Amino acid sequence: MGACPCHGAGGPHAAPGFDGLPDQQDHQFTPGQLTVHFIDVGQGDAILVDHGTYEILIDGGDGDPGVVSYLHSYVDGALEIMVATHVHADHTGGLAAVLEAFHVEQIWLNGDTSTSQTYATFMAAVQAEGAPVHTARRGDQISVSDLTFEVLNPVDLSGTANNNSIVLSLSYGQVDFLFEGDAEQEAEAGMIAAGLISDVEILKVGHHGSRTASSPAFLSAAKPEAAIYMAGTGNSYGHPHAETMAALRSIGAAIYGTDVNGDIVVSTNGQAYTVTTEK
Numbered sequence: 270m271g272a273c274p275c276h277g278a279g280g281p282h283a284a285p286g287f288d289g290l291p292d293q294q295d296h297q298f299t300p301g302q303l304t305v306h307f308i309d310v311g312q313g314d315a316i317l318v319d320h321g322t323y324e325i326l327i328d329g330g331d332g333d334p335g336v337v338s339y340l341h342s343y344v345d346g347a348l349e350i351m352v353a354t355h356v357h358a359d360h361t362g363g364l365a366a367v368l369e370a371f372h373v374e375q376i377w378l379n380g381d382t383s384t385s386q387t388y389a390t391f392m393a394a395v396q397a398e399g400a401p402v403h404t405a406r407r408g409d410q411i412s413v414s415d416l417t418f419e420v421l422n423p424v425d426l427s428g429t430a431n432n433n434s435i436v437l438s439l440s441y442g443q444v445d446f447l448f449e450g451d452a453e454q455e456a457e458a459g460m461i462a463a464g465l466i467s468d469v470e471i472l473k474v475g476h477h478g479s480r481t482a483s484s485p486a487f488l489s490a491a492k493p494e495a496a497i498y499m500a501g502t503g504n505s506y507g508h509p510h511a512e513t514m515a516a517l518r519s520i521g522a523a524i525y526g527t528d529v530n531g532d533i534v535v536s537t538n539g540q541a542y543t544v545t546t547e548k
Contacts (some may be wrong), residue, residue: 300538303416303441307473307525307533308339309547312501312508313359316448316473318439319343323414325350327437327448329363331387336363337370339532347372349413352405354450355379355434358387365394373400377411379435380404381426405435407463416441421465422456431476432456438469442539447491449475449482457487466490470542471535474498474517478509478526488520495544496522497533504528 306317310330317336318325322345329336340348348371353361356379367373376395382388395402405411409420422436434450447469452460453476460466472493475482477500496517500508509526517524523544525533531547 299415300442300540301415303444303537303539304343305446305471305535306339306343307497307499307527307535308336309527309531309533310334310336310363310499312477312504312506313362314354314450314473314477314499315339315363317343318416320414320416322346323349323416325352325411325413325416325418326364326367327352328354328360328450329367331359331362332366333362335366337366340367340371344371347374349373350375350377350411351400352377352411352435352437353379353391354436354448355430356381356383356385356388357430357451358385360451361391362387365390368394368398373398375411375413376400376402377405377435378402379423379426379433381430381433383430407465411437421460421463422452424459428455429453431481434475436460438465441537444471444537444539444542445469446471446473446535447493448473451476451482453479453481454484454487457482457484461486461490468492470494472496472522474509474513476508477504477506478513479506480510480512483513483516485516488516488522492520493517493522495525495535497525497535498527500526500528502528 304319308315313330314328315330315336316327324344405420411418418437423433431451434452437448439446478498
């Protein structure tokens with residue numbers, strides 16, 4: 270497993286203002302370990318946020334390969350929260366199997382629908398699970414333990430399926446994450462206009478690194494230190510697109526991709542973070 274290949278020896282990265290102690294305004298924050306797993310599911314998204322005995326799953330790939338075996342290594346008992354960012358099969362296809370394998374306490378959807386068999390299978394599994402189902406809208410908060418995800422998108426379902434993606438931000442101490450789902454430039458522009466995008470340490474790049482996302486204005490506002498895209502090796506879409514990679518390099522982001530690096534894990538104590546890769 271490689272450690273921080275874009276940052277030399279792989280030691281902890283200091284968050285802005287890190288001097289070995291929490292900043293004064295963070296005096297109520299008690300550092301603990303948070304790990305975020307960007308799971309290599311080929312051409313799809315599956316992200317596990319693991320905080321002690323609490324786990325949150327954001328998307329589940331298309332089911333081939335599935336995420337259940339990976340999750341069994343980290344999920345303690347129930348899966349507290351499942352988020353399906355949008356209806357596309359490369360994000361929801363693996364979630365029915367997760368619902369069969371684990372007790373899930375909360376499910377968050379964007380309220381969109383699809384005529385696909387994959388979506389029908391997923392929703393049947395959701396109904397069978399019987400967990401509370403919430404519809405995410407901008408301004409909502411998704412909370413468990415001392416973690417609070419802010420919902421930045423969607424406002425409504427007036428966009429495309431991709432632009433209706435649930436976009437989440439998470440601040441853990443001084444380390445900020447932004448999970449874009451498949452949000453594209455239209456959704457990015459709306460979030461910028463609403464003043465919701467500011468500096469983050471870790472960006473999950475929108476739409477698998479496609480040129481339809483990661484606008485210059487968005488990247489300029491987010492200024493990620495590390496950018497992680499999720500794509501399948503040799504995928505038919507050509508993801509990640511060269512334009513996106515060039516834009517990320519131009520802002521100085523360290524770039525990681527599941528097609529190149531396999532599983533990617535970000536670990537943080539809220540003051541500094543490390544990135545480790547399978548390959």
